[in-house]
Amino acid sequence: MSAQTYGRAFALMREAAGEAWGEYTRHAFVEGLRDGALAREAFLHYLRQDYVFLIHFSRAWALAVVKSETHAEMLGAVATVNALVAEEMQLHVGICEAAGIPQEELFATPERAENLAYTRYVLEAGYSGDLLDLLAALAPCVMGYGEIGARLGVEKTSETYADWIGTYAGDGYQGDCAAVGQLLDSALERRLGKDFETSPRFATLCDKFRTATELEVNFWQMGLTP
Ligand SMILES: Cc1ncc(C[n+]2csc(CCO)c2C)c(N)n1
Numbered sequence: 041m042s043a044q045t046y047g048r049a050f051a052l053m054r055e056a057a058g059e060a061w062g063e064y065t066r067h068a069f070v071e072g073l074r075d076g077a078l079a080r081e082a083f084l085h086y087l088r089q090d091y092v093f094l095i096h097f098s099r100a101w102a103l104a105v106v107k108s109e110t111h112a113e114m115l116g117a118v119a120t121v122n123a124l125v126a127e128e129m130q131l132h133v134g135i136c137e138a139a140g141i142p143q144e145e146l147f148a149t150p151e152r153a154e155n156l157a158y159t160r161y162v163l164e165a166g167y168s169g170d171l172l173d174l175l176a177a178l179a180p181c182v183m184g185y186g187e188i189g190a191r192l193g194v195e196k197t198s199e200t201y202a203d204w205i206g207t208y209a210g211d212g213y214q215g216d217c218a219a220v221g222q223l224l225d226s227a228l229e230r231r232l233g234k235d236f237e238t239s240p241r242f243a244t245l246c247d248k249f250r251t252a253t254e255l256e257v258n259f260w261q262m263g264l265t266p
Contacts, residue, residue: 047221076198
């Protein structure tokens with residue numbers, strides 16, 4: 041799999057993020073999912089926080105509907121809102137229930153600062169900017185998990201977290217990443233032109249992408265410290 045799979049803008053932004061990208065996609069938490077060495081307690085703590093994360097992340101994708109300028113953009117954003125609320129959040133409820141954590145407890149999870157920092161950063165990018173600012177802040181989350189899932193699907197040496205890995209390695213999620221990559225490319229072309237990477241605005245969008253990537257690194261780190 042090449043970085044280009046998720047579109048031209050993503051490949052450029054990923055490159056511009058430098059070392060932060062590898063720190064995110066090859067974090068110790070990720071390697072623990074790969075070889076099964078991640079403590080169950082850390083995984084469940086991560087899932088509880090991630091449930092809260094997904095609530096705010098759904099709000100950010102709903103804001104992408106608000107900031108859309110075409111029907112195609114609205115369709116792309118609304119498909120992601122639905123996938124998040126109807127599928128991914130539901131998945132977390134199921135895994136946590138099976139582990140003895142009832143849904144009411146999940147809803148009442150106190151939000152960790154690393155979690156709050158990340159989602160409110162993304163929301164603020166959308167509130168004060170346009171669809172491009174918002175998508176640049178949203179992209180590391182979507183494509184990063186796509187890259188992690190695709191790699192772990194091939195490199196995993198344990199079945200302990202195979203369900204989690206399978207969710208992101210599967211064709212369904214990989215297709216979602218390709219669709220978001222296309223949405224990002226076409227939104228950039230519409231607003232900045234075909235050669236969007238030569239626009240001064242592209243550098244500021246790369247900065248947002250890198251900041252969100254660094255916030256993903258902090259989120260994994262939080263996962264290791266229940
Ligand atoms: C901290 C954190 N970062 C990324 C994801 C992955 N993720 C978030 S929203 C979404 C669907 C949007 O296409 C996916 C796959 C996560 N669960 N938690």
